[in-house]
Amino acid sequence: xxxxxxxxxxxxxxxxxxxxxxxxxxxxxxxxxxxxxxxxxxxxxxxxxxxxxxxxxxxxxxxxxxxxxxxxxxxxxxxxxxxxxxxxxxxxxxxxxxxxxxxxxxxxxxx
Amino acid sequence: xxxxxxxxxxxxxxxxxxxxxxxxxxxxxxxxxxxxxxxxxxxxxxxxxxxxxxxxxxxxxxxxxxxxxxxxxxxxxxxxxxxxxxxxxxxxxxxxxxxxxxxxxxxxxxxxxx
Numbered sequence: 001x002x003x004x005x006x007x008x009x010x011x012x013x014x015x016x017x018x019x020x021x022x023x024x025x026x027x028x029x030x031x032x033x034x035x036x037x038x039x040x041x042x043x044x045x046x047x048x049x050x051x052x053x054x055x056x057x058x059x060x061x062x063x064x065x066x067x068x069x070x071x072x073x074x075x076x077x078x079x080x081x082x083x084x085x086x087x088x089x090x091x092x093x094x095x096x097x098x099x100x101x102x103x104x105x106x107x108x109x110x111x
Numbered sequence: 112x113x114x115x116x117x118x119x120x121x122x123x124x125x126x127x128x129x130x131x132x133x134x135x136x137x138x139x140x141x142x143x144x145x146x147x148x149x150x151x152x153x154x155x156x157x158x159x160x161x162x163x164x165x166x167x168x169x170x171x172x173x174x175x176x177x178x179x180x181x182x183x184x185x186x187x188x189x190x191x192x193x194x195x196x197x198x199x200x201x202x203x204x205x206x207x208x209x210x211x212x213x214x215x216x217x218x219x220x221x222x223x224x225x
């Protein structure tokens with residue numbers, strides 16, 4: 001039973017446009033949410049996070065939105081750049097529990 | 112500023128062979144984890160440790176063993192390699208849950224069992 005779902009395996013956008021990556025979760029105990037970025041042959045690297053007391057967190061071109069009532073979060077990248085092409089993992093955590101990861105979405109930004 | 116270091120980066124094993132995947136971190140993190148990633152799948156937790164001398168099973172522990180004798184090191188042992196263990200293995204470390212930056216991952220070990 002997947003507690004964290006990324007329903008789009010892949011996404012392709014044009015350079016300069018917005019990329020929106022989506023993530024749904026089922027466990028209402030989750031109170032911390034993170035996005036990781038992974039390039040081929042490298043480990044995932046932390047990108048941005050949000051706690052359940054917020055509904056938005058920004059860091060430069062990256063913004064994460066949290067909709068607790070819908071158990072949904074999204075990552076917006078504006079403007080998208082070719083260097084953003086990677087696999088993006090959503091991860092969630094509740095209390096003292098370990099992170100639970102989604103299956104990832106492969107983003108391709110075309111020049 | 113090494114972070115999490117995994118060795119080897121690549122390995123080919125024959126069925127039934129054994130090996131140890133090494134992981135060391137220099138951030139003084141108490142929490143350490145081993146994940147595997149299969150093609151098209153997310154990260155599945157194999158084992159984790161909340162401190163030296165303490166380990167516990169994750170989601171997919173069968174066929175693996177771990178030990179944590181020091182804060183820095185968290186090796187993963189495969190005793191009798193099987194083709195189903197062909198995967199990319201990631202070690203990670205972290206501060207206690209809820210820290211803003213989550214986990215720090217190593218660069219992975221790509222293992223093929225033939």
